[in-house]
Amino acid sequence: xxxxxxxxxxxxxxxxxxxxxxxxxxxxxxxxxxxxxxxxxxxxxxxxxxxxxxxxxxxxxxxxxxxxxxxxxxxxxxxxxxxxxxxxxxxxxxxxxxxxxxxxxxxxxxxxxx
Amino acid sequence: xxxxxxxxxxxxxxxxxxxxxxxxxxxxxxxxxxxxxxxxxxxxxxxxxxxxxxxxxxxxxxxxxxxxxxxxxxxxxxxxxxxxxxxxxxxxxxxxxxxxxxxxxxxxxxxx
Numbered sequence: 001x002x003x004x005x006x007x008x009x010x011x012x013x014x015x016x017x018x019x020x021x022x023x024x025x026x027x028x029x030x031x032x033x034x035x036x037x038x039x040x041x042x043x044x045x046x047x048x049x050x051x052x053x054x055x056x057x058x059x060x061x062x063x064x065x066x067x068x069x070x071x072x073x074x075x076x077x078x079x080x081x082x083x084x085x086x087x088x089x090x091x092x093x094x095x096x097x098x099x100x101x102x103x104x105x106x107x108x109x110x111x112x113x114x
Numbered sequence: 115x116x117x118x119x120x121x122x123x124x125x126x127x128x129x130x131x132x133x134x135x136x137x138x139x140x141x142x143x144x145x146x147x148x149x150x151x152x153x154x155x156x157x158x159x160x161x162x163x164x165x166x167x168x169x170x171x172x173x174x175x176x177x178x179x180x181x182x183x184x185x186x187x188x189x190x191x192x193x194x195x196x197x198x199x200x201x202x203x204x205x206x207x208x209x210x211x212x213x214x215x216x217x218x219x220x221x222x223x224x225x226x
Contacts, residue, residue, distance in 0.1 A: 004157075033213075042118075042216040043158075043203070050212075058213055090157055097212060099146045099165045105157035 002026055004106035006091050012112045013081045021076040021109050023091030031094045032074040033058075033103065034066060036087040043090065049074055050097075081113045116141045116208055120217035128225050129196060135189040135220045137204030142182045145211070149178050149189050150203040152219070158203060162189070166209075194224045 007022040023032065034046040045058030049068040063085060065077045074093075078085060088110050092103040117140045127133055137147070146165045150158040162171045162178040164187070170179040177190040191198060201221045205214040 031212075040218065042218045043205075043214075044216075045213040048212055056212070092158075099207075100163070102148060102160040102163050103214065104160070105150075107157045108155075 004091055004093055004104050006089075006106040006109050008109060009107070010110050012114065013078075014114050015082060017081050018077070018079050019081065019111075020078075021089055021091075021111075023074045023076070023093075023106060024072055025074075025091075025093040025104070026072065027093060027095070027104065028071070029093035029095050029104075030071075031097065032068065033092040033094075034064070034074065034076045035090045035092065036060065037090060037108075038087050046076065046089075081111075083113045085111065086113045087111060116144075116206060116215045118204055118206055118215050118217035120202075120204055120220050122220060123218065124221040124223070126223040126225060127194060129194060131194050132190070132192050133194055133222075135191070135202050135204075135222070137187040137189070137217055139185045139187075139206050139215075141208060142185050143209045144182065145207040145209050147178075147180055147187050148205045148207075148214070149176075149187075150205065152201045152203060154200075161202075191222075196224045196226050198222060199224050 004025045033048040035043045037043045047066040052071040091106040094103045148163045149161045164180040175192040201219040203219045204217040
């Protein structure tokens with residue numbers, strides 16, 4: 001049981017390049033989330049999904065797109081990377097939105113945009 | 115808009131001491147409150163979750179309390195150990211909301 005995994009762990013991009021971050025979970029969770037963590041800003045929700053084939057915007061969605069084609073995978077895409085997107089990106093998943101359910105986090109992807 | 119504040123930003127104590135980390139939030143209409151631990155370069159690990167109807171939760175040497183009316187939560191760590199050194203994050207989920215709102219964390223160092 002690997003939990004939540006993220007690929008890649010590190011990436012350096014040039015401004016304008018594109019990339020996709022992959023999140024995978026093996027806990028059969030319905031809900032998946034993408035956050036970014038920045039110094040002085042805490043963790044902020046980018047996009048989330050309440051099930052296969054569904055996505056919704058979070059707090060800071062601009063410049064990002066997501067897809068949930070399979071229940072176990074949640075992809076975060078940057079079409080044209082900008083230096084402001086330099087951050088650590090975390091994926092998380094949870095079984096439901098029940099008040100008793102916690103979110104399980106992946107190890108993070110450190111992205112630098114030059 | 116919900117805001118979560120954690121004070122202090124950093125704390126350093128000798129091994130063996132009992133300590134308290136503080137978390138405050140501005141909107142008392144919450145669904146639950148969670149405490150997470152984050153080790154350098156790693157993801158977040160959930161420590162304790164307190165539902166809105168609960169006052170406290172305990173796990174081993176950790177005890178978290180919740181006072182919704184005053185907008186406060188505390189994380190009590192008993193008999194601290196060097197392995198407790200990490201950043202501790204508080205997060206609240208508002209009623210009807212899908213997202214967690216995080217504080218900026220308290221970086222805890224336990225000195226042997």
